[in-house]
Amino acid sequence: MINATILVIDDDDDILLSARLFLKQHFSQVLTCKSPKEINVLLSRNEVDIILLDMNYQKGASDGREGMYWLEHILSIDREYVVILMTAYGSVELAVRAIKEGATDFILKPWENEKLFATLSAAWKLRQSTKKASKLEKIRSSLQNDMASRAGAIIGSSPALLYVQRTMTKVAPTDANVLILGENGTGKQVFAHELHQLSARRNQVFMHVDLGALNENLFESELFGYAKGAFTDAREDKAGRFELADGGTIFLDEIGNLSLPLQAKLLTVLQNRTVTRLGESRERKVDVRLVAATNMPLDEMVTKGTFRQDLLFRINTVELVLPPLREREDDVMELATHFMQVFSTRYHKDCRSIDSRASRLLQNYPWPGNIRELQHVIERAVIMADNNFISEHDLQLRQSAFPAAAPTDMQLEEMEKHMVTNALNKHKGNISRAAAELGLTRAALYRRIEKFGI
Known part of the structure; x- marks a missing residue:
């Protein structure tokens, strides 16, 4: 017994009775109806796996136009429906056209039970495969969207x-x-x-x-x-x-x-x-x-x-x-504000700003852990904040991480130029090795070379 629902649509009561008696031996549910006008109601109330659809309903009709119309209608509801067309007036041209329009298969009446079962079994496997592929695609899309939001x-x-x-x-x-x-x-x-x-x-x-x-x-x-x-x-x-x-x-x-x-x-x-x-x-x-x-x-x-x-x-x-973040001083507060808004929403807090003392602290901190460290600091600050703003106390930054008293700007520039020049001379102009020795990225070293005119 295959756990599937088959819908048979035909205007002939004998065909419907014959289909029901045979198919209920092999499939868990068999639905029948005489008019394709009932399709919308039946599909809205049942999860149908396979539709057996007759191609002619008006008396004397044999060209299959009605079947093609209802095939298009069914697929307009959901392209994943598996539809098998059946008719007593078969032709190769009609079968080819039906397949092109989206039908899964085409059978002639009267059918042989073994062939009908084989056709429906193959169609059911196709339906299962299509549903699985659709589910996997939805999961993939969801994962990609989730990754985008986390990134x-x-x-x-x-x-x-x-x-x-x-x-x-x-x-x-x-x-x-x-x-x-x-x-x-x-x-x-x-x-x-x-x-x-x-x-x-x-x-x-x-x-x-x-x-x-x-x-x-x-x-x-x-x-x-x-x-x-x-x-x-x-x-x-x-x-x-x-x-x-x-x-x-x-x-x-x-x-x-x-x-x-x-x-x-x-x-x-x-x-x-x-x-x-x-x-x-x-x-x-x-x-x-x-x-x-x-x-x-x-x-x-x-x-x-x-x-x-x-x-x-x-x-x-x-x-x-x-x-590194220490070379992006202008971005520190923009990043901090962004993280404050994200974590305020996540933890249902009402943090709206970062006060002036906390801002100066954030801008003067060297950020050895870069953006990831800033993110963690702001997350903790939002959790600890008692007001609708982040204070210096909420940040809990390690004072030991701040640099000691520094020389004047002129002295610092001279020292920096001297170090850059020595590193370049030592490594015979090899930017990568000089940058590695100085603890800089290559882009940062290029900026200093341009700055000092070396």
Whole structure:
């Protein structure tokens, strides 16, 4: 007994009786009606899986026009309905036209019971597959929307941020691989998701893979998939992350944590644009846009032999170097206000502003944890606030994190210029190595070179 509801529509009482007597032996519910005018009511009251629809109702009609009209009407209600047309006046041309218009199949009356059951069984499997695909698509869409809301927007208008955004706007519409560099907490995932949203793949999957949290033994099975029986617990075939992201964007976070053997396996996939599941020999083509990110100095790692140079060349067609929050002083209060509004809504608080003393404290703090630290500080402040504003006391910032008394601006600039010049001379003009020694991003070092006219 198949758990499905069959609706049979025919103006002949004998056909309806015959269909009911036979089909109720195989399907859990069989509905019948003599007029297609009852379709709207029946479909609104029942979850129908398959519709058996006669093509002629007026006396003497044999051209099938009525059936084609009601087929179009049913599919206008829901394109996923499975409709099988039936007629005593069959022709190849009519069958072909019916299929083109959206019918699942076409049978002739009088039917053979075995053939009718085979046709309905195949249609039921198609219905189940369609429902499953529709459900998965809804889940995928929901997950993508949820990820977009969690990723958040890029907030700020400081020169350092605008520079990165301009580069991102240029590269986003292309399929070029992008490497996002930056300290922890600078918003690498936010930028990766924004790249995806600005690309032609925006309506496809954005697959985030945290390589830093991925067990080395599971790397291949998670990224490339596996076949049933490939290892002890492989009870069914499973697609890997690359296959699941086909047509979309795959974001490989913390790529600097990969061991050399795993780097080699990843490089092969990126070069060939194919994956081979564990336990299989068949190569499967994948079409993905690669975005990678790390807070590690990959150029320095290449020099030390801990990161493959050919893989670096493959992943960094374009580099986005995200500035730390201490280089985005103009954005601190804009970000803080945004987080205050988000957490006030989440925790049902009435925080409307940040007072002047708290604002100065936020702007003078060095933010070693960058935007992520600022977000956590504001979240805690909203929770702790007793008023409709955030005070200095609510922030609970560590005073030890503030810099000690600093030299004058002139002295500081001279010291900074001297340090930059020495680092460049030491590394013979190699920007990446000089920046790594100074603890700066390459973009930050370029700005200082321009500032001091070096």
